[in-house]
Amino acid sequence: MTSNVVPLTSIARSRPAPAEGGGCSSRSCGSSEGRGDLPPHIWDKVKDHPCYSEEAHHYFARMHVAVAPACNIQCNYCNRKYDCANESRPGVTSETLTSEQAARKVLAVADRVPQLSVLGIAGPGDSMYDWRRTFETFRLVEKRLPDLKFCVSTNGLALPDHIDALADHNIDHVTITINMTDPEIGAAIYPWIYFNGRRHTGVEAARILHERQMEGLERLTARGILVKVNSVMIPGVNDRHLIEVNAAIKARGAFLHNVMPLISDAAHGTAFGLAGQRGPRPAELKELQDRLAGGANLMRHCRQCRADAIGMLGEDLSQDFTLDKIADEPGFDPEPRRLYRDVVERERADRGKAVAIASADLARVPDAPARLVAVCTKGGGRINQHFGHAAEFQVFEVDARGVRFSGHRKADTYCQGGFGDDDKLDVVLAALEGIDAVFVAKIGRCPKNDLKAAGIEAVDQYPFDYIETAIAAWYAERLGGQSAIA
Numbered sequence: 001m002t003s004n005v006v007p008l009t010s011i012a013r014s015r016p017a018p019a020e021g022g023g024c025s026s027r028s029c030g031s032s033e034g035r036g037d038l039p040p041h042i043w044d045k046v047k048d049h050p051c052y053s054e055e056a057h058h059y060f061a062r063m064h065v066a067v068a069p070a071c072n073i074q075c076n077y078c079n080r081k082y083d084c085a086n087e088s089r090p091g092v093t094s095e096t097l098t099s100e101q102a103a104r105k106v107l108a109v110a111d112r113v114p115q116l117s118v119l120g121i122a123g124p125g126d127s128m129y130d131w132r133r134t135f136e137t138f139r140l141v142e143k144r145l146p147d148l149k150f151c152v153s154t155n156g157l158a159l160p161d162h163i164d165a166l167a168d169h170n171i172d173h174v175t176i177t178i179n180m181t182d183p184e185i186g187a188a189i190y191p192w193i194y195f196n197g198r199r200h201t202g203v204e205a206a207r208i209l210h211e212r213q214m215e216g217l218e219r220l221t222a223r224g225i226l227v228k229v230n231s232v233m234i235p236g237v238n239d240r241h242l243i244e245v246n247a248a249i250k251a252r253g254a255f256l257h258n259v260m261p262l263i264s265d266a267a268h269g270t271a272f273g274l275a276g277q278r279g280p281r282p283a284e285l286k287e288l289q290d291r292l293a294g295g296a297n298l299m300r301h302c303r304q305c306r307a308d309a310i311g312m313l314g315e316d317l318s319q320d321f322t323l324d325k326i327a328d329e330p331g332f333d334p335e336p337r338r339l340y341r342d343v344v345e346r347e348r349a350d351r352g353k354a355v356a357i358a359s360a361d362l363a364r365v366p367d368a369p370a371r372l373v374a375v376c377t378k379g380g381g382r383i384n385q386h387f388g389h390a391a392e393f394q395v396f397e398v399d400a401r402g403v404r405f406s407g408h409r410k411a412d413t414y415c416q417g418g419f420g421d422d423d424k425l426d427v428v429l430a431a432l433e434g435i436d437a438v439f440v441a442k443i444g445r446c447p448k449n450d451l452k453a454a455g456i457e458a459v460d461q462y463p464f465d466y467i468e469t470a471i472a473a474w475y476a477e478r479l480g481g482q483s484a485i486a
């Protein structure tokens with residue numbers, strides 16, 4: 001099994017502790033808030049959830065089981081018939097499971113991936129339309145793994161019919177995909193819906209969907225269930241409108257808003273892909289996310305996972321856990337899960353102190369322009385990956401106000417079988433457009449020079465340090481401040 005998961009015990013390395021504890025200064029992104037920034041009952045719900053907490057995604061893994069193939073709407077960005085083992089995007093799955101098969105698979109994954117904290121059902125159709133399979137799966141899993149959090153993702157059309165059942169299964173997290181509040185715009189996204197025994201089309205279909213989504217959202221938040229809203233940003237269709245969507249969901253109590261770029265490729269066979277509808281460029285997505293700051297809290301670390309994704313966000317172990325690779329009755333040892341959680345608690349405390357030092361460092365930097373930096377990391381909140389092995393970069397923005405998570409950029413791994421591949425380097429350089437520096441655990445001389453020629457500094461003097469402390473020290477040094485941690 002090739003896992004990006006890093007044993008935290010092997011990488012712990014502390015900075016000196018400050019007199020007072022503190023949190024990351026990235027307050028503009030609600031999903032990155034830590035223990036000190038959230039009410040205790042909310043922190044308790046999000047602290048181990050890699051999608052609801054940006055901080056938790058450094059430590060915990062999720063898995064989706066594809067038990068819900070039926071769907072009640074057609075979206076112009078979706079084609080569930082397309083499958084590819086190497087494709088990572090919503091709706092794609094290699095195999096559809098029965099509830100029993102899914103429960104077996106969850107146990108096998110929990111045994112081998114102690115970081116697993118969340119089981120989600122995200123299709124490949126709709127979890128609430130195919131509700132019997134969804135709830136049966138949860139019923140079977142909760143008997144063996146009571147510490148696992150359950151999560152569903154839905155288009156919202158059938159959601160109001162299942163609020164009580166969701167609460168009865170202790171489901172704290174529900175994601176609704178809401179792309180519009182204006183049915184005229186919705187008609188350009190949804191050709192039809194199936195509701196109350198018949199097919200509806202056009203503006204009427206979008207109006208029904210909108211009303212059901214808002215009803216579901218209001219009733220979930222009234223029950224204290226955290227709701228994340230996913231919106232697909234479709235340039236020229238709903239990109240400007242998403243500002244109204246953000247305000248509408250905030251008013252109804254949504255916990256997070258996750259604006260995702262449209263993935264559009266004619267090869268996927270979607271209506272948008274075949275029509276040549278483009279997705280947004282990274283800069284357009286970031287500009288919209290920045291405009292939304294101050295509204296509903298934003299999620300910026302979504303990886304738009306497959307319906308059978310397994311592992312830390314940014315990695316996918318789904319091909320290691322296909323049914324043919326799982327025993328009929330998988331064994332399960334709970335001890336590694338318990339030990340792992342102990343390690344995470346210690347790491348969190350240590351990292352919180354280190355980040356407080358970083359914040360103090362930055363406060364001494366004279367007012368200066370923000371910088372965008374990319375980080376090679378395998379998790380744990382540390383710079384712990386070789387440049388040549390990075391399949392994606394985490395991106396942070398830094399200025400005197402703090403170090404803020406900004407998103408991630410996918411790339412191809414530069415190192416192939418021990419040698420650098422120049423073609424891959426072009427892909428990596430394209431992914432790093434607009435980035436000032438890339439932080440690595442290690443990098444070879446050739447790619448370092450190539451990055452320099454492209455105007456990007458390769459920073460390798462902070463291997464295994466916490467991401468925030470390293471970026472803060474680097475920024476303070478470059479911008480003339482006095483670093484307390486250098």
Ligand code: SF4
Nearest residue numbers: 051302303304305313
């Ligand atoms: S698609 Fe986004 S929200 Fe869903 S599991 Fe993946 S990272 Fe989390």
